[in-house]
Amino acid sequence: MMRIFCIVILSLLSVAVVQAQPRDRFDEATSAYSNAEYKQAIQLLHDLENEGYASFPVYYNLGNAYYKNGNLGAAMLYFEKALLQEPGNADVLHNIRVVRARTRDRVEPIPLLFFVRWWNDVQNAYLPATFFSWSVAFLWLLAASLFLFFGFRRVLLRRIALVASIATGVFFILTVVLYSTRLEQISAHSNAIIMPDETTVLSTPDATGVESFVVHEGLKVQILEVREEMYHIRLADGKNGWIPRSAAERI
Amino acid sequence: MKRLIAFIAVLSVLAPAVWAQDVQFTCSVDRTEVAVGEQFQVTYSLSGGSLRRYSDFNAPNLNSNFLTLHGPSTSQQMQIINGRVSTTISWSYVLQPRSVGSFTVPSASINYDGSRLSSNTVRIKVTKAVPQSGNQQQQQGGSTQSRNIDLGDELFIRAIANKSDVYIGEPITVTYKLYSRVAFQLDNPIKLPRMVGFWSEDVETPTQLRPRVEVYKGRQYETFMLRKVLYFPTQTGKLTIDPFEVGTTVRVRKPRERRGNDAFDRFFSDPFFDRYENVKKSLLTQKLNVNVRALPETDKPENFKGVVGSYDMNVQLDRRKLKANETATLTVKLSGQGNIRLLDEPSITFPAGVDHYDPTISEDVHPEGGTMTGSKTFEYILVPRYAGKVTLPPVTFSYFDLESKQYITLHSASFELDIAEGDARQQAGQLEQEYIDYLSEDVRPIRTVSGPLPSSEDPGIPLPLMALFYLMPVVATVGALLWKRRYDAARGDVAGMKRRRATRVAEKHLQNSRRYLEQGETDTYYLEIARALWGYVQDKLGLSTSATTMAAIVDALRKDGVDDALSAQLQKALDRVEFARFSPTRANEQEMQSLYDETREAIISLEEAMRRSA
Numbered sequence: 001m002m003r004i005f006c007i008v009i010l011s012l013l014s015v016a017v018v019q020a021q022p023r024d025r026f027d028e029a030t031s032a033y034s035n036a037e038y039k040q041a042i043q044l045l046h047d048l049e050n051e052g053y054a055s056f057p058v059y060y061n062l063g064n065a066y067y068k069n070g071n072l073g074a075a076m077l078y079f080e081k082a083l084l085q086e087p088g089n090a091d092v093l094h095n096i097r098v099v100r101a102r103t104r105d106r107v108e109p110i111p112l113l114f115f116v117r118w119w120n121d122v123q124n125a126y127l128p129a130t131f132f133s134w135s136v137a138f139l140w141l142l143a144a145s146l147f148l149f150f151g152f153r154r155v156l157l158r159r160i161a162l163v164a165s166i167a168t169g170v171f172f173i174l175t176v177v178l179y180s181t182r183l184e185q186i187s188a189h190s191n192a193i194i195m196p197d198e199t200t201v202l203s204t205p206d207a208t209g210v211e212s213f214v215v216h217e218g219l220k221v222q223i224l225e226v227r228e229e230m231y232h233i234r235l236a237d238g239k240n241g242w243i244p245r246s247a248a249e250r251i
Numbered sequence: 252m253k254r255l256i257a258f259i260a261v262l263s264v265l266a267p268a269v270w271a272q273d274v275q276f277t278c279s280v281d282r283t284e285v286a287v288g289e290q291f292q293v294t295y296s297l298s299g300g301s302l303r304r305y306s307d308f309n310a311p312n313l314n315s316n317f318l319t320l321h322g323p324s325t326s327q328q329m330q331i332i333n334g335r336v337s338t339t340i341s342w343s344y345v346l347q348p349r350s351v352g353s354f355t356v357p358s359a360s361i362n363y364d365g366s367r368l369s370s371n372t373v374r375i376k377v378t379k380a381v382p383q384s385g386n387q388q389q390q391q392g393g394s395t396q397s398r399n400i401d402l403g404d405e406l407f408i409r410a411i412a413n414k415s416d417v418y419i420g421e422p423i424t425v426t427y428k429l430y431s432r433v434a435f436q437l438d439n440p441i442k443l444p445r446m447v448g449f450w451s452e453d454v455e456t457p458t459q460l461r462p463r464v465e466v467y468k469g470r471q472y473e474t475f476m477l478r479k480v481l482y483f484p485t486q487t488g489k490l491t492i493d494p495f496e497v498g499t500t501v502r503v504r505k506p507r508e509r510r511g512n513d514a515f516d517r518f519f520s521d522p523f524f525d526r527y528e529n530v531k532k533s534l535l536t537q538k539l540n541v542n543v544r545a546l547p548e549t550d551k552p553e554n555f556k557g558v559v560g561s562y563d564m565n566v567q568l569d570r571r572k573l574k575a576n577e578t579a580t581l582t583v584k585l586s587g588q589g590n591i592r593l594l595d596e597p598s599i600t601f602p603a604g605v606d607h608y609d610p611t612i613s614e615d616v617h618p619e620g621g622t623m624t625g626s627k628t629f630e631y632i633l634v635p636r637y638a639g640k641v642t643l644p645p646v647t648f649s650y651f652d653l654e655s656k657q658y659i660t661l662h663s664a665s666f667e668l669d670i671a672e673g674d675a676r677q678q679a680g681q682l683e684q685e686y687i688d689y690l691s692e693d694v695r696p697i698r699t700v701s702g703p704l705p706s707s708e709d710p711g712i713p714l715p716l717m718a719l720f721y722l723m724p725v726v727a728t729v730g731a732l733l734w735k736r737r738y739d740a741a742r743g744d745v746a747g748m749k750r751r752r753a754t755r756v757a758e759k760h761l762q763n764s765r766r767y768l769e770q771g772e773t774d775t776y777y778l779e780i781a782r783a784l785w786g787y788v789q790d791k792l793g794l795s796t797s798a799t800t801m802a803a804i805v806d807a808l809r810k811d812g813v814d815d816a817l818s819a820q821l822q823k824a825l826d827r828v829e830f831a832r833f834s835p836t837r838a839n840e841q842e843m844q845s846l847y848d849e850t851r852e853a854i855i856s857l858e859e860a861m862r863r864s865a
Contacts, residue, residue, distance in 0.1 A: 022703075022704045023700070023702075023703055023704045026700060026704050027699075030697060030699055033697055048704070049707075052706050052707055053704050053705070053706050053707060054706075054707035055704065055705040055706065055707055055708075056698075056705070057698040057699075057700050057704070057705075058704075060697065060698050061697040061698055063694075064694050064695075064696075064697045065697075067694050068694075084710075091695040094692070094694075094695055095694040095695055097685070097689045097692075098689050098692050098693065098694050099694075100686070100689070101685075101686045101688075101689035101690045101692075102690070106686065108608065110632070111577075111578050127710065128710050128711060128712075129710070129712065132712050132717070132720075136720045136721070136724075139721060139724045139725075140724045140727075142724070143724035143725065143727055143728040144728075146728055147728050147731050147732060147735075150732055151731070151732055151735045153750075155811070155812075183710060183711050186710050187710065187711065203592070203612075203614065208452065208592070210592065210593070212612070213609075237608070237611070237632075238611045238630075239609075239611055240611075240613075
């Protein structure tokens with residue numbers, strides 16, 4: 001009887017140990033990292049990611065652990081994922097440059113028109129929720145100026161209100177567009193990281209494709225199209241071609 | 252007992268066909284009776300459904316009864332039947348029986364979408380002698396027999412080449428055509444042989460076979476174009492285009508054996524009652540011999556890279572004037588007819604001091620109508636590093652023209668680049684410098700969290716919440732406007748009402764004054780005139796009676812943007828009304844009439860001015 005009791009207690013305890021608090025396992029991963037046990041840290045963080053704690057610190061630390069473990073592709077992937085959670089985070093941007101300095105591809109981006117560059121910079125600098133709050137704020141301002149325009153008869157006031165409602169209307173539309181394009185960009189996972197050491201990019205997705213060029217682990221590419229088992233990718237310098245799906249991991 | 256076993260065996264063979272309507276995993280053999288030492292083929296195939304969802308093909312142990320000569324070789328087929336795509340993946344083995352007897356080809360299993368499918372088994376009878384044709388057993392579940400039947404001129408395929416004597420690189424168009432006088436069905440997807448010495452490109456693969464009637468060697472056939480292929484020879488000499496194989500199933504009449512001469516049998520021997528059977532037949536084209544000549548050596552240009560066809564070249568530079576370290580794009584577009592996919596970049600000599608990158612290459616190929624036409628575009632990004640004038644020498648491109656049988660070299664114009672002193676900030680190799688800077692850096696330390704670990708969240712805002720956030724300001728504005736209107740009405744909006752009614756009130760007073768003028772009641776006339784003008788000005792400008800001084804009126808007029816001339820006119824009218832009203836001497840009728848006109852005019856022009864500025 002006593003033995004059965006002991007077994008029950010022990011099994012309850014072991015369940016408690018297995019289902020340790022996510023916070024504790026995160027700390028465990030942190031200490032594994034500081035003890036240079038990177039594989040264990042990666043394992044723990046991946047478990048947390050799969051359990052629904054795929055937040056900035058988990059992605060960021062995964063990126064670091066993969067980097068220390070020598071997996072440049074996976075490190076890049078998780079730093080980029082972290083960047084989606086906290087755009088413009090200085091630590092992530094620094095780490096991405098560190099990883100990029102060690103990847104083999106040197107891709108010079110095509111110079112863009114200044115307003116396209118501005119648009120991209122603004123779009124990539126904030127979270128979709130931020131754009132949404134802006135759009136709500138602008139909508140309130142628009143509402144207020146429309147109220148002034150329709151509700152009052154003072155000529156000067158109405159003129160100011162008209163200009164203000166046009167301006168806030170434009171800003172409202174801009175922020176809505178920024179919100180939806182940014183959200184689309186994130187949820188479509190249109191960017192990917194090359195994972196194998198070396199991948200040959202083909203000119204067409206079928207067997208007749210000629211080898212166009214070679215890309216290496218850790219390079220960020222844009223996915224234009226998915227067909228069968230192939231991705232149509234574009235590099236920052238405009239070069240494009242087809243690679244097998246297994247060669248790239250979507251961010 | 253034996254019957255029962257046989258019944259179960261038949262059931263187990265038929266079972267997979269019954270329950271798996273969508274996804275089928277079956278085992279089939281090309282024949283059920285073989286002789287020792289002969290080869291036969293076993294195929295396990297998974298058909299229907301999505302091929303992405305299968306995994307883990309578990310091969311059976313075939314070697315206990317048979318000798319595996321070859322396999323497994325996998326193949327995938329895709330068929331479109333009535334617009335529905337059906338895919339089949341199969342694993343096939345070539346086996347040889349080890350001894351005489353009856354053996355079972357074991358079943359294989361596969362994982363599909365989480366559940367395990369097992370194939371049926373097939374029994375193989377192994378005989379000593381070579382089995383005679385026509386004496387074969389039917390295969391499981393189907394009526395297809397494999398028999399070496401001679402269809403002779405009834406069904407065959409031909410490869411028709413448009414030429415047999417070509418230069419290297421000159422395309423040969425080969426049309427594969429099926430000629431038929433019997434009912435048939437295509438089995439295998441058409442697969443081209445891989446050949447040495449040719450680079451091939453499909454130019455036409457009809458998705459639906461369309462019959463055409465054609466007379467060949469004096470007989471009328473239904474013909475079907477199966478495929479049109481361009482072959483570009485890459486070697487010289489006598490080359491052959493390998494035969495092309497197509498599997499078909501043909502319906503042939505099965506000869507009936509006549510047993511006796513009784514009436515019953517005679518009745519059924521009528522062709523109407525003839526039984527048909529499906530027979531597999533593979534068709535082969537003849538080999539095509541091609542003589543490939545080398546290109547002439549005479550007049551061969553130096554930069555010739557083996558391009559054959561006919562081409563045009565278009566070279567463009569997007570900007571001629573730029574600063575050092577800025578970029579310009581040189582676009583070379585080669586368009587024409589020939590093997591566009593294998594076009595190499597044209598030879599360009601870039602002057603020193605102008606950096607250039609590997610070109611971005613884009614193709615636009617239309618392999619239709621038996622030829623390959625299209626274009627290939629090479630985009631070079633150029634970065635001049637120093638100020639000054641630089642000349643880009645002409646771009647040259649040579650090809651062998653098939654029409655005129657001679658070499659042609661295309662030259663572009665030369666481009667002059669005018670480069671101004673660049674921005675000092677944009678130093679050469681900026682990108683490379685950044686890479687070098689970060690090579691010595693390490694990643695920043697990892698993060699720790701205080702408090703509970705944040706969970707992942709959806710980046711998007713749920714639609715109902717979004718609608719709520721967007722609707723609130725709209726509802727608020729409409730509500731506020733409605734409230735404002737009611738509030739104004741309740742408070743009587745004295746000023747607003749007065750302003751709106753000012754014109755009508757003034758009109759009434761003017762009418763009254765006119766009446767009094769006609770009646771000669773001078774005092775009341777002046778009173779009405781004064782009420783009309785003063786009242787109008789007060790109401791319109793929102794001034795209270797006690798605060799109305801001339802200075803206040805002028806001030807208010809200026810604020811409302813009424814010009815000074817009008818203001819002066821109004822002042823004059825007001826002065827005159829005041830003067831006339833309180834003057835001890837009475838004016839004559841004419842003067843009173845002109846005062847009336849002047850007042851009226853002042854009100855009208857003020858009305859217009861206010862309307863314009865509102």
